[in-house]
Amino acid sequence: MKKTVCLISVLLIIAFTALPVYAAKERVIDTADLLTAEEEQKLSALAGEVYEKYGVDIVILLEDTYVSSPQRHAEDYYDNGGYADDGIIFYLSVYDRDWYMATSGSCMDTLSDSRLDDIFEEIKSDLAKNEFYDALSSFIPLCEGYIEAGPSFSATPVGGYILNMCILLPVAFVVALVVVSLEKKKMNTAVLQKNANDYIINGSVDIKEQKDVFVTSTVTRVPISQGSGSGGGGRSHGGRGGKF
Amino acid sequence: METLEYRCPNCNAYLVFDPKSGKMKCDYCLSDFTVDEVKENNDTRGKVHNEGHGHTHSEEQTNGDYFCYSCPSCGGEIIGDSTTAATECPFCENPTVITQRLSGEFKPDYVIPFKITKKEAVSALEKLYGGKKLLPNAFTRDNRVKKVTGMYVPYWICDCEASGTVSYDATRVHTFSSGKYITTRTDFFKVVRRGTVAFDNIPQDGTTKLEGIHTESIEPYDYSEMIPFSNEYLSGYFADIYDVNSEDVLGRVAERAKASVKESFKETVIGYATVSESESNIDITKGDIHYALLPVWMLNTNWNGKTYTFAMNGQTGKVVGDLPVDKKKFWKRTAMFFGIFAAVAAVVAFFI
Ligand SMILES: [Zn+2]
Ligand SMILES: [Zn+2]
Numbered sequence: 001m002k003k004t005v006c007l008i009s010v011l012l013i014i015a016f017t018a019l020p021v022y023a024a025k026e027r028v029i030d031t032a033d034l035l036t037a038e039e040e041q042k043l044s045a046l047a048g049e050v051y052e053k054y055g056v057d058i059v060i061l062l063e064d065t066y067v068s069s070p071q072r073h074a075e076d077y078y079d080n081g082g083y084a085d086d087g088i089i090f091y092l093s094v095y096d097r098d099w100y101m102a103t104s105g106s107c108m109d110t111l112s113d114s115r116l117d118d119i120f121e122e123i124k125s126d127l128a129k130n131e132f133y134d135a136l137s138s139f140i141p142l143c144e145g146y147i148e149a150g151p152s153f154s155a156t157p158v159g160g161y162i163l164n165m166c167i168l169l170p171v172a173f174v175v176a177l178v179v180v181s182l183e184k185k186k187m188n189t190a191v192l193q194k195n196a197n198d199y200i201i202n203g204s205v206d207i208k209e210q211k212d213v214f215v216t217s218t219v220t221r222v223p224i225s226q227g228s229g230s231g232g233g234g235r236s237h238g239g240r241g242g243k244f
Numbered sequence: 245m246e247t248l249e250y251r252c253p254n255c256n257a258y259l260v261f262d263p264k265s266g267k268m269k270c271d272y273c274l275s276d277f278t279v280d281e282v283k284e285n286n287d288t289r290g291k292v293h294n295e296g297h298g299h300t301h302s303e304e305q306t307n308g309d310y311f312c313y314s315c316p317s318c319g320g321e322i323i324g325d326s327t328t329a330a331t332e333c334p335f336c337e338n339p340t341v342i343t344q345r346l347s348g349e350f351k352p353d354y355v356i357p358f359k360i361t362k363k364e365a366v367s368a369l370e371k372l373y374g375g376k377k378l379l380p381n382a383f384t385r386d387n388r389v390k391k392v393t394g395m396y397v398p399y400w401i402c403d404c405e406a407s408g409t410v411s412y413d414a415t416r417v418h419t420f421s422s423g424k425y426i427t428t429r430t431d432f433f434k435v436v437r438r439g440t441v442a443f444d445n446i447p448q449d450g451t452t453k454l455e456g457i458h459t460e461s462i463e464p465y466d467y468s469e470m471i472p473f474s475n476e477y478l479s480g481y482f483a484d485i486y487d488v489n490s491e492d493v494l495g496r497v498a499e500r501a502k503a504s505v506k507e508s509f510k511e512t513v514i515g516y517a518t519v520s521e522s523e524s525n526i527d528i529t530k531g532d533i534h535y536a537l538l539p540v541w542m543l544n545t546n547w548n549g550k551t552y553t554f555a556m557n558g559q560t561g562k563v564v565g566d567l568p569v570d571k572k573k574f575w576k577r578t579a580m581f582f583g584i585f586a587a588v589a590a591v592v593a594f595f596i
Pocket of ligand 2: 315317318320333334336337338
């Protein structure tokens with residue numbers, strides 16, 4: 001009996017100590033002071049709900065400093081922040097009005113580059129007017145919508161569908177033509193022999209002289225490529241960025 | 245014109261060579277005799293018919309381009325062309341071997357007897373036609389498959405030796421990373437191979453009646469079953485003597501031998517990333533050339549002014565054929581497949 005009580009209390013201690021760590025994961029980082037504390041809290045709550053439901057971290061990073069590569073900066077921040085494998089970070093800098101959205105893991109598919117473009121399209125006008133809270137409070141539900149929809153099934157706009165068909169129909173025709181042409185090829189099986197290999201007397205191939213002479217060498221040197229810019233363990237990212 | 249026919253000693257019907265048993269067989273009383281028995285027995289030995297001057301005369305009249313003589317069995321007129329060495333009476337199907345055509349320089353050294361029966365040839369042809377969705381319907385009308393004929397085709401069987409030198413440009417590639425760089429070093433080599441290759445029995449047809457592309461397509465023959473020529477094997481089949489001299493096929497023989505030499509030598513150029521031939525100098529020395537009759541089942545069909553050939557190796561059963569394509573069917577099928585793929589595309593487009 002004592003042992004069970006002991007075990008339960010240990011478990012409770014672990015649970016309570018784990019909870020603050022979990023809560024400490026900040027998803028809205030506003031170093032540029034663009035949001036009120038209340039707004040920050042609301043956005044954090046939104047992002048927290050998304051994490052609860054999908055295990056996906058939506059991180060918002062607002063800054064007012066110069067960075068040489070917004071992409072690199074956003075990706076590194078996400079990679080080093082201890083966030084989930086699947087997630088997105090939205091980096092906004094009012095210093096020179098850079099923005100970048102970097103995706104990781106499954107979000108590279110659910111939040112594909114074209115979807116990121118669509119998302120940015122929705123919040124562009126708010127950002128232009130410096131209405132950051134409005135923009136971000138629609139950013140999170142927009143992401144969530146796509147995450148919920150999953151990677152393959154997208155609410156592809158009808159224009160995209162027609163565009164796809166414009167590419168696929170000619171492909172379908174070419175494939176059909178290839179299939180039937182292969183059938184046509186089978187209609188004539190006559191071919192000239194390429195050689196007389198069937199008639200070589202066994203063991204009669206007699207190489208009397210073999211020379212393998214080194215002539216020259218060329219050397220090319222290519223710098224080792226730097227991955228896709230993530231400083232951490234070479235994680236890959238998808239993403240989109242620009243100015244607002 | 246001297247001709248020969250084989251008769252059954254029991255019932256006097258014709259004896260023909262049977263591919264299944266390898267014997268001479270009477271289709272009426274079903275007796276059979278080995279070829280040697282037929283050769284040695286006075287009763288079965290071919291009956292020689294020597295047509296009179298009249299027909300020799302008619303042959304002269306036509307400059308030997310064709311011959312005709314009356315069938316010893318039914319009296320019908322049998323016509324053959326300048327290379328016919330065995331045929332049958334078109335009226336009574338009396339098989340006849342024209343021995344006069346198979347003498348002197350036209351006497352074959354060897355023969356490979358038929359092993360594939362007409363029945364097997366017909367079903368192979370039906371199989372070739374079957375499932376061909378682009379074949380014009382009318383092409384297979386008239387049950388022409390029954391007209392497939394067994395033909396002994398004249399071949400030159402050539403031995404030769406090739407000797408030569410082939411040079412190659414070859415490269416080896418090493419890739420390693422050092423510091424911040426990936427270094428690729430490519431070594432270039434000049435590779436030379438000199439040697440000889442010997443060839444035995446390269447076959448090349450000696451007739452203008454068949455295209456080389458068809459006779460080469462049904463290669464190879466199994467020479468272990470090639471035997472000294474004897475007239476008996478021709479009974480019941482068609483046969484031609486050569487009308488292309490052995491010298492005229494040597495060019496093609498050399499071409500094929502050279503290709504083989506290059507392949508054999510290249511197999512010894514190993515351990516390189518890339519190998520490309522830069523130069524070759526190969527001499528072919530011709531050896532023995534033998535004249536042989538090899539078995540082919542064939543059917544030529546004229547269709548819209550073009551001849552389509554079915555040929556089947558009469559020993560191994562290997563089949564080659566060219567068939568006409570119905571243009572309407574071609575586009576109909578393309579449209580059908582397009583319909584299917586377009587439907588798939590319509591679904592796929594929804595998901596991408
Ligand atoms: Zn009989
Ligand atoms: Zn007759």
